[in-house]
Amino acid sequence: MLAGSGSPVPLQLSDWVFVAENADYLLAGTALTILLSIVCVLVGFLVGFPGGAVAVYGGSVSRRLVENVGVVLRGTPIVVIFFFTYFVFGTPGLDLGFFEISPEFVAAVLGLGLRSAAYQTEMFRGALQSVDDGQLEAARSLGMGKWESVGYVAVPQALRRSVPSFQNEATIVLKDTSVVFAIGLSELLTRSYDLFTRETTATLEVILTISAIYFVLTFVTNRGLDYVESVYRIPGGERA
Numbered sequence: 001m002l003a004g005s006g007s008p009v010p011l012q013l014s015d016w017v018f019v020a021e022n023a024d025y026l027l028a029g030t031a032l033t034i035l036l037s038i039v040c041v042l043v044g045f046l047v048g049f050p051g052g053a054v055a056v057y058g059g060s061v062s063r064r065l066v067e068n069v070g071v072v073l074r075g076t077p078i079v080v081i082f083f084f085t086y087f088v089f090g091t092p093g094l095d096l097g098f099f100e101i102s103p104e105f106v107a108a109v110l111g112l113g114l115r116s117a118a119y120q121t122e123m124f125r126g127a128l129q130s131v132d133d134g135q136l137e138a139a140r141s142l143g144m145g146k147w148e149s150v151g152y153v154a155v156p157q158a159l160r161r162s163v164p165s166f167q168n169e170a171t172i173v174l175k176d177t178s179v180v181f182a183i184g185l186s187e188l189l190t191r192s193y194d195l196f197t198r199e200t201t202a203t204l205e206v207i208l209t210i211s212a213i214y215f216v217l218t219f220v221t222n223r224g225l226d227y228v229e230s231v232y233r234i235p236g237g238e239r240a
Contacts, residue, residue, distance in 0.1 A: 010144035015202035019209050022195055030213055036108055036187060037174045037217075043113030044169070046119025052158075053058055055125040057150055073118035077094060079182050081111040087184045104185040108177075116173050124167040127158035160232045167225035178214075188213060 019026075055066045073081070085091050086107035094101040131154040139149035178189040191211045196203040 015205040018202045019205050029188040032178050033188045038172050039109050040112040042168050044116025044120045047117035051121035051123025051125050056128045065106045070118040070121050071113050078179050082183050085110045094239050104183050108180040108185050118171055123162055127162040128154055131157050165230040170221055216238050
């Protein structure tokens, strides 16, 4: 921390006690960060994988549409996307009866999910293109249709080959959840801001704590997907 005169001030035990007393508040924000990351990555996958398939095997019009939408989403800062999903379009909340989803969460999922979909589209496009066309021709010679051969031959290999890129994207989405601070969703960064505005002397302690939490989340995500890659790696590598 820095004092008002600009001189350094050592970490205060009382400030660490303040952080510890509000650990449950930060853990609730951590849980929301994890949930938001998972939902956004899944939305990105559900939109991005079909988008990648269309970019490789679709018609000229559909390929151009996917390409142009992807360029716009990838080239727009995520905070600007949030501005549109939350303020311009006025994304409503969802009432599921037993559970209510806030407008901020819906806007965050739309913004991060669609931006992730734009990157995953390119990721899966490259993975699908890495599958030798000869394998698809062989499948069609056995009586399979175009999309049937893609589904049974190209997709399983593309999914395996895309795990390293998917790992990078999942990590990026996890860290980008902090940007939803701009629309007031109470994830980890927003809650940390709430804490050090209540106790201004604990700013550094709070920042160190949430930095450690983000590091643990990123580390666990990377190690988990490293394991998935080791399990589903194609024997013989890219030549298989």
